[in-house]
Amino acid sequence: MDVKRLPVVCLVATSLLLLPGCLPQEGEEGNQLEESDLTIAMIGEFKFQDTTDPITAHKSTGFHAVKEEFERLHPGVTIDFVIMPWNNYVPNTQAMIAGSQADVYQMPGVNDFAAQGLLEPLQPYIEEDAFDLSVYHDNLVEGWMTFGPEDDDLQIYSLPVLGDGRFIQYDKELFEQWGVEPLSDYPTVEEVMEKAKQMTGENPVTGEQNYGIYFAGTHDTALTATNFMEGFGGEWGTGQRWEEIELNFDSEEMEQALHAMMELSHYMPRSFVNGQGNDRWLTPSNNIAISVNQGNGNMKPIYAQELEDRFPVVQTFKNAEGVGSMFSGSPFAIGETSQNKDLAWEFIKFSSSEYFQRFLWEEWGSTPVIKEAVEWESIQEMELMTPVLEAMTNAVTPRYPWASSQPRYILQAKIEGALTGTLSVEQALKEAQAESTEWIHSR
Amino acid sequence: MKTGVEMPANVQTRRNKSIKSTLSWYVFLLPTFLGVACFIVYPVFESFRLSFYNSNGTIETWVGLTNYQRVLSQGAFWNAVYNTFYIAFFQLLLAIPIGFILASMINRINRFKSVFKVMFFLPNVTSIVAAAMIFMFVLQPEVGLINHVLDTLGLPTSPWLSDPGTSKWGVILLTIWHWIGFVIIICLANLQAISPELYEASEIDGATGFQQWLFITIPNMAGTFAFLIIMGWISGLQRFQEIFVLGGAGGSPGRSLQTMVALIYERGFGGFEFGIASAITVLLFLIILLFTVLNIKLTRLKL
Numbered sequence: 001m002d003v004k005r006l007p008v009v010c011l012v013a014t015s016l017l018l019l020p021g022c023l024p025q026e027g028e029e030g031n032q033l034e035e036s037d038l039t040i041a042m043i044g045e046f047k048f049q050d051t052t053d054p055i056t057a058h059k060s061t062g063f064h065a066v067k068e069e070f071e072r073l074h075p076g077v078t079i080d081f082v083i084m085p086w087n088n089y090v091p092n093t094q095a096m097i098a099g100s101q102a103d104v105y106q107m108p109g110v111n112d113f114a115a116q117g118l119l120e121p122l123q124p125y126i127e128e129d130a131f132d133l134s135v136y137h138d139n140l141v142e143g144w145m146t147f148g149p150e151d152d153d154l155q156i157y158s159l160p161v162l163g164d165g166r167f168i169q170y171d172k173e174l175f176e177q178w179g180v181e182p183l184s185d186y187p188t189v190e191e192v193m194e195k196a197k198q199m200t201g202e203n204p205v206t207g208e209q210n211y212g213i214y215f216a217g218t219h220d221t222a223l224t225a226t227n228f229m230e231g232f233g234g235e236w237g238t239g240q241r242w243e244e245i246e247l248n249f250d251s252e253e254m255e256q257a258l259h260a261m262m263e264l265s266h267y268m269p270r271s272f273v274n275g276q277g278n279d280r281w282l283t284p285s286n287n288i289a290i291s292v293n294q295g296n297g298n299m300k301p302i303y304a305q306e307l308e309d310r311f312p313v314v315q316t317f318k319n320a321e322g323v324g325s326m327f328s329g330s331p332f333a334i335g336e337t338s339q340n341k342d343l344a345w346e347f348i349k350f351s352s353s354e355y356f357q358r359f360l361w362e363e364w365g366s367t368p369v370i371k372e373a374v375e376w377e378s379i380q381e382m383e384l385m386t387p388v389l390e391a392m393t394n395a396v397t398p399r400y401p402w403a404s405s406q407p408r409y410i411l412q413a414k415i416e417g418a419l420t421g422t423l424s425v426e427q428a429l430k431e432a433q434a435e436s437t438e439w440i441h442s443r
Numbered sequence: 444m445k446t447g448v449e450m451p452a453n454v455q456t457r458r459n460k461s462i463k464s465t466l467s468w469y470v471f472l473l474p475t476f477l478g479v480a481c482f483i484v485y486p487v488f489e490s491f492r493l494s495f496y497n498s499n500g501t502i503e504t505w506v507g508l509t510n511y512q513r514v515l516s517q518g519a520f521w522n523a524v525y526n527t528f529y530i531a532f533f534q535l536l537l538a539i540p541i542g543f544i545l546a547s548m549i550n551r552i553n554r555f556k557s558v559f560k561v562m563f564f565l566p567n568v569t570s571i572v573a574a575a576m577i578f579m580f581v582l583q584p585e586v587g588l589i590n591h592v593l594d595t596l597g598l599p600t601s602p603w604l605s606d607p608g609t610s611k612w613g614v615i616l617l618t619i620w621h622w623i624g625f626v627i628i629i630c631l632a633n634l635q636a637i638s639p640e641l642y643e644a645s646e647i648d649g650a651t652g653f654q655q656w657l658f659i660t661i662p663n664m665a666g667t668f669a670f671l672i673i674m675g676w677i678s679g680l681q682r683f684q685e686i687f688v689l690g691g692a693g694g695s696p697g698r699s700l701q702t703m704v705a706l707i708y709e710r711g712f713g714g715f716e717f718g719i720a721s722a723i724t725v726l727l728f729l730i731i732l733l734f735t736v737l738n739i740k741l742t743r744l745k746l
Contacts, residue, residue, distance in 0.1 A: 218695040
């Protein structure tokens with residue numbers, strides 16, 4: 001071979017070798033976008049293939065079953081799932097939607113995406129199909145309503161698919177050892193504080209160091225404080241669109257809330273500020289009596305260890321109307337650029353079916369969002385799910401509009417400042433209010 | 444009509460060959476150039492462009508220098524700059540001398556030299572994310588290893604990451620532990636390159652071991668120190684992963700750990716403020732550029 005041509009020949013050969021690697025591989029998970037009729041983007045631990053949980057040894061059927069079922073119901077249709085982790089789900093979703101990589105998106109940050117005009121309004125589909133929204137648990141559809149760029153009123157851009165709720169949980173065994181009455185189903189802040197104080201110190205039975213209460217001083221601090229504030233009858237503020245929002249971060253109730261949290265910090269492990277110190281929570285050697293702002297992820301380890309009788313669930317702090325705490329979970333939304341919107345709508349309807357909701361719950365442990373779930377044997381077997389399902393229906397809806405924006409980071413930083421003694425309560429809240437308001441006005 | 448001087452045929456052929464050969468190699472380099480253009484040049488210019496817009500990722504509005512004005516007037520930005528410099532400064536101040544001393548000791552021993560090299564270098568090959576997760580427990584104030592050791596020795600313990608006053612020192616400990624192996628290996632490479640004749644001559648003159656270290660070894664290490672300082676500053680100013688693990692994007696507690704890159708992440712992906720995030724990115728770029736030039740001048744490093 002002519003040596004002069006060697007580089008060119010090598011380049012062509014390399015390109016030929018690399019090219020097949022760039023093409024979609026038949027049968028490979030989430031890699032058939034060009035050939036698909038419908039692509040669903042989901043977030044979480046879900047898998048396309050069957051798997052076995054390393055903790056519970058529970059075998060889960062993969063999403064291939066959903067694919068087969070939906071394709072059976074819609075002959076000629078091909079659907080694919082793109083499953084991403086919770087870690088960095090916001091930028092990942094943003095990247096996917098910017099590249100029109102899916103038709104239906106699991107979208108916990110629906111407010112931000114709808115405001116960018118990236119989502120299809122669902123009301124016309126609902127009306128055309130006379131779709132019955134009452135299949136969902138109360139409060140859930142309202143909770144996900146938000147504004148598109150042109151809307152004057154809250155609109156439906158997404159419908160619930162995965163349930164979630166915030167609740168308070170306590171260790172019944174520690175309560176008994178300390179001789180303290182169990183928490184009531186709807187505890188007040190005062191009740192929780194009083195009982196937490198009684199259970200800090202050397203356990204009278206085991207002699208171990210116990211802590212009365214726990215909340216993580218990082219990440220969710222702003223949401224925990226807001227729930228304490230609701231327990232004192234306060235409200236985060238008013239408005240849903242940025243131009244209408246008025247915050248109450250420096251309200252009297254918020255001050256009460258932060259004072260309560262500071263007092264409770266004496267009954268918690270020293271490292272709570274850094275989200276540590278609760279390593280034994282939900283285990284047989286637990287040393288914390290009460291934990292606030294808990295989530296649905298707790299159910300799996302509790303039942304796996306057969307500790308369901310030891311860790312009862314009660315509701316978060318509620319205001320006079322019986323409402324309180326962050327509305328959470330995930331809905332499904334249709335991307336504005338989807339080429340298969342009608343089919344995407346069919347999938348959203350399918351996601352509210354008993355089949356799909358049962359699949360998510362029984363195979364993957366996701367809390368169902370439809371009312372009929374309370375009748376399922378698999379739900380009734382797990383008594384703790386009853387208050388968990390209730391918690392979804394009495395959260396503050398629509399979501400706190402500032403929960404995924406700067407005001408949350410600002411409030412979090414200031415509350416952490418107060419909890420670590422670098423700021424006074426009044427100063428922290430005053431600064432949080434001023435900085436957040438300034439941010440809203442200048443955005 | 445022909446103009447100019449006509450070249451001999453053999454010269455023309457040689458030139459053609461040379462052009463062809465050059466072209467072939469440029470074709471060979473094309474994929475790399477394309478990669479650089481797509482993944483380095485374009486993002487840099489796009490980030491610079493975005494810094495003049497109010498952008499949530501899809502909707503963009505021209506705002507001129509407003510983003511810079513907003514960023515520079517915010518306490519959170521200057522706090523992030525302070526945190527970044529604080530951690531980087533103390534990491535360099537402690538890791539380079541300690542690393543050099545350890546390298547000098549390893550260089551003097553005859554047995555187990557490789558064992559020590561491997562032992563000290565192991566942290567550097569560990570993922571910083573994994574190391575940070577381990578350090579969460581090492582620095583745990585109640586049951587963490589460091590406080591346990593301090594307590595056993597009768598020394599005062601620290602809340603480490605649970606207090607804004609000490610959290611940065613927790614990170615400094617982690618970064619020193621992680622980086623020191625690299626410092627040792629680089630220092631060892633230079634130590635072994637110093638001519639033994641210098642030491643032999645000094646021995647004849649009656650110099651002690653310490654004097655040799657002070658007057659021969661250290662001056663000959665100047666280039667290595669300059670290299671470590673510049674590389675250390677650049678990576679220190681880009682610090683993110685360990686901060687994100689230990690304190691989240693917000694740099695908990697109370698923004699005490701928030702670095703400039705963490706602030707970029709918070710503003711960009713925590714609230715879709717891509718214009719603001721880009722403005723901080725440009726400012727970070729300018730700071731790194733300024734510092735690198737300054738460091739090169741001060742350390743007189745020849746590139």
